[in-house]
Amino acid sequence: MAAVAAVAALWAALQPDLAVILIGWVPYLAQGFAMNILISVAAIAIGSLIGLILGVMELAPARWIRAPAITYVHIFRNAPHLVLIFATTYAMPFEITLLGGTVAFPDWLKAVVGLAIPASAHIAEIVRGAIQSIPTAQWESAGSLGFSRLRTLRWIILPQCLRRTLPAWMNLYASIAMGSALASLVGVGELLHAATDASTAVRRTDFTIAVYLTVLVSFFAYCYPISRLTQRLERRFAV
């Protein structure tokens, strides 16, 4: 990080006029980046909730519960994020009528749904894998203690899963955070889109390069700490 800052400082010193223009665009770009953070946090939150339910459904004894979950996971794990964002943006309504009133359904929220769908499919797989990794003997002993199947899941199995799934979950979070840049292609005003706006307004080759590099560095600053933390957790949880 220090090296990046040093390079940036050196470059700014060599190109003062360019640096001034770039600094002028910082608020506009920052607004865009806030959108990336909002989209990624919302998408992973919704995705985790739905994924948890789907993961448990995948292991249900009843076929009619299991089959739809398995099909959903297979399709959306293999679907490109970009295509899902296109699908949600262009095919979902812009507002929803709920209880007589209309609620706006803005583009960024559609991008959230577009990313939450694949996120939930991946999380379902993570959850399924984690539940399966817990020895079946625990289910049996919990049963003999009078726990129902759902209560066993809630109080005994899932708490253990949480620890095991954390690194995989964080990897997914980083991947969804990076996926939020795809929303620029459907016109959501996030960072990459803001950079194109800035580049169109300034119309200078060197500025164009500088602004896209700024986008690259911003995402790195967001995702790298997540990835470092993941590695530390992986090492700590490694058996």
Add this chain to the structure above:
Amino acid sequence: MADPLLLDLVKTAKSYGINVGFLTSPHERDIWLEGFRTTLTLVATMIPVSLAAGMALAAALTARQRWLALPARVFVELTRNTPTLVQLSCAFLGLNMLISQSLGGAGQNPFGAFFWVVLVVGLHGAAYHAEALRAGIEAVPDTTLEAARALGFNRLEILRWVELPLALRIALPTIVNNLVTLVKLTTVGSAVAVGEITYASIMIWTQRDNVVELMVVILVFFSAINLVVSQIGLWLERRLAVPGLGVRS
């Protein structure tokens, strides 16, 4: 010009509310069919490129020489922690323009959009492969390495004949997962006018009103490709299995 069977099909579909009228326009049909071909070509080019680059990166990551390991580590971290689309924008809109300028005019630039997509997405995949292989190389038991050294293998020979083959087997499930991601990432080509299936569909649906129809086809197409990729992966895993190595429950 269009054969009657096709016209019939388009009409029947329309009566069910499905708009596939573009099939009667020769150029749109060509763009669309070319889209399937281009996606498959991208996948077929990118998989070997990412694997070869991934192995080279893994070798560099585990090298004892700092001048080799450090740049490899920086590259891997940078690639893994920035969005592919942003990398592609930087490469295609930025780097590509600089290359054109330094070669004295845009006409001299030999690199096309296809090249940049293969490079950026391929190296993105390679960075993930490299991490998986590195973990695999580090998982090779010390006793095996000692045995190899005792047999007179040098460092590079050990890497080539002992560590990589074993690491490949350990890392194979992760690598197959990475390849599935790679297949999905080919869609970013649409942002730089590489004529893959998403691009082809955009070109058609912006002139017509059939987003949903084309979207369903894309989703089914990618499901099919990834089903094939993961099946080949499973087959390889069984095929290459070494008794006692990387046993998974």
Add this chain to the structure above:
Amino acid sequence: MLTARHIAAAALGLFVGTLSANAQADATLTKIKERGSLVAGVILSGAPFGYIDAKTQEQKGFNIDLATELARGLGVKLETVTVTPPNRVQFLQQGKVDLLIANMSWTEERAEILNFVPTAFERSGGVALGRKGGTIHTWSDLKGKSVCLSQGANFTKPLIEEHGALVKGFPSQPESVLALKGGQCDVAVHTGATLKTMLLDRAEEWKDYEIVVSEDLLPSLNVIWVRKGEKDAEAALDGIMRKLHGSGWIIEAAERHRLTITPYFLETRDANKGR
């Protein structure tokens, strides 16, 4: 194991789910009045039509000024939504925007799926930007040559079908001209006014380039689009457009934004004088 039947079933589910979401029809004009604001989809592909001011970072351009006047004419506030060529039609059809002022000229295909305001705000076509001293001078020279444009541009069809060009579509005009500069195509084809303003404003950056084919490709009316069947909105907006032409406001705005004053502007002004 996943079977083909599973895939088909889920795909169909998605299909039906989204199809029902597509069906919306409402009276645009009533809605605009109820809400007290006009939501205009504008394109920001660069000066003079729409751009973000480099200093104030506000939206500027002919499109924005026109949208402001339309809202004033309807007696409501203006909200703008940025659109791009690949998403503008979807945004209008979904109802996200009430109308489009998006460098989207009249074509037969578009008129089948959308309604438009008959009085256009200008008339123009595409021109080709290329390197100086090249071999391309007319549209027919583009046979087998690669052309950068925006995904969704109406020039796509004639360039492929009539002139045999190899078309490369980008998400928006800025990417397309950057790709031209990066040697990804022989020419870039966009609406003339935006390319001319760019050459004028950034002469140093673009010194090796010029408009190589200036004869308008597919000259057509640049119209305001509304949803299919929205006759009321169409009529109300047409009335305002006629007034704006007749009062000379359009020509004034065109001059302010350095659009070439073509005979179309003068004729339309004279035809609507005194309204």
